[in-house]
Amino acid sequence: MTAxxxxxxxxxxxxxxxxxxxxxxxxxxxxxxxDSPVAVVSGGSRGLGRVLVERLLDRGYRVATFARSDTEFxxxxxxxxxxxxxxxRVDLTDTxxxxxxxxxxxxxxxxVDALVNNAGVLQHSELALTTPGDQIDNLVRxxxxxxIVLTQVCARxxxxxxxxxxxxxSSINAIRGHRGVAVYSAAKAGLDGFTRSLARExxxxxxxxxxxxxxxxxxxxxxxxxxxxxxxxxxxxxxxxVAAVDEIADVVQFLVSAQSSFITGQSIVVDGGITC
Amino acid sequence: xxxxxxxxxxxxxxxxxxxxxxxxxxxxxxxxxxxxxxALTSLLLARLIIELEAEIGADPFADDVVxxxxxxxxxxxxxxxxxxxxxxx
Numbered sequence: 238m239t240a241x242x243x244x245x246x247x248x249x250x251x252x253x254x255x256x257x258x259x260x261x262x263x264x265x266x267x268x269x270x271x272d273s274p275v276a277v278v279s280g281g282s283r284g285l286g287r288v289l290v291e292r293l294l295d296r297g298y299r300v301a302t303f304a305r306s307d308t309e310f311x312x313x314x315x316x317x318x319x320x321x322x323x324x325x326r327v328d329l330t331d332t333x334x335x336x337x338x339x340x341x342x343x344x345x346x347x348x349v350d351a352l353v354n355n356a357g358v359l360q361h362s363e364l365a366l367t368t369p370g371d372q373i374d375n376l377v378r379x380x381x382x383x384x385i386v387l388t389q390v391c392a393r394x395x396x397x398x399x400x401x402x403x404x405x406x407s408s409i410n411a412i413r414g415h416r417g418v419a420v421y422s423a424a425k426a427g428l429d430g431f432t433r434s435l436a437r438e439x440x441x442x443x444x445x446x447x448x449x450x451x452x453x454x455x456x457x458x459x460x461x462x463x464x465x466x467x468x469x470x471x472x473x474x475x476x477x478x479v480a481a482v483d484e485i486a487d488v489v490q491f492l493v494s495a496q497s498s499f500i501t502g503q504s505i506v507v508d509g510g511i512t513c
Numbered sequence: 514x515x516x517x518x519x520x521x522x523x524x525x526x527x528x529x530x531x532x533x534x535x536x537x538x539x540x541x542x543x544x545x546x547x548x549x550x551x552a553l554t555s556l557l558l559a560r561l562i563i564e565l566e567a568e569i570g571a572d573p574f575a576d577d578v579v580x581x582x583x584x585x586x587x588x589x590x591x592x593x594x595x596x597x598x599x600x601x602x
Contacts, residue, residue: 393566396563397563442556
């Protein structure tokens with residue numbers, strides 16, 4: 238067993254990125270090479286996932302992401318940054334394909350330092366009493382089983398190179414009840430429980446696990462919210478507005494970075510105060 | 514892919530390395546010892562499985578094998594030999 242020591246741990250690829258970032262905060266800071274850290278982001282083709290991919294690329298990470306289909310962003314980035322960016326079409330609910338994707342990334346890039354379980358599925362509002370069985374399976378598989386599988390494969394790769402960090406993107410539906418999203422809420426609450434227990438298991442391997450619990454922010458997922466509901470959300474939010482996607486990405490980025498090196502097992506709510 | 518003998522050697526070798534790293538007094542692994550007897554904690558066992566997956570290229574526990582059914586090192590070797598053979602098919 239590794240002895241507990243007060244000495245500083247050996248510098249990792251992530252530390253190197255953070256050190257350069259601290260010295261030159263205004264630039265895209267590290268030219269990616271074989272030693273640069275690797276991040277896996279699920280659902281990085283658009284929305285919050287896309288913003289995270291862009292930020293990680295600009296900070297010198299090599300980034301692997303997947304989604305059901307290409308977008309202009311994934312195609313363009315793969316052309317512009319072939320050594321730094323990898324995209325594959327993978328359906329989140331196909332756990333064998335998700336597992337194979339990470340194995341391919343770990344072999345191709347040689348390591349995995351960060352995982353952001355960003356992808357999620359929220360279908361039209363449906364009362365739990367009348368939700369069809371295959372829709373229940375699909376919601377739980379996409380929002381809970383897939384992140385667990387992805388985490389298991391990534392954590393194994395992280396343990397081989399001395400550690401890493403995992404951020405799960407949860408939802409305020411995990412901590413407050415909302416009509417019509419009971420199954421989604423159950424899956425997201427499960428993800429938060431997974432975060433806490435996993436942090437206990439993986440701490441000894443140098444892997445931190447946290448979740449970000451966003452409130453309402455501008456995204457494809459919240460595009461279906463009616464104007465009336467949007468106004469109601471604004472009224473109930475102490476800060477009086479919905480979040481911009483960058484405000485959620487800031488917190489995810491903080492949890493990925495070495496600036497949060499002593500934070501694990503936590504769920505950070507970013508909701509403008511709507512649940513306080 | 515490793516041969517049957519290589520799989521045995523890989524399993525014994527990784528166990529010996531992990532126990533040494535954990536500061537457990539070294540002794541030769543024969544195969545008959547229970548995992549509990551060897552003082553393999555759950556964390557060491559997890560690391561063993563992760564390292565063997567990389568070395569052997571197969572993980573029997575990803576499919577049908579349950580860790581609770583593995584009582585001794587020989588059982589573990591047999592599980593990896595089966596998984597390695599299956600991976601070749």
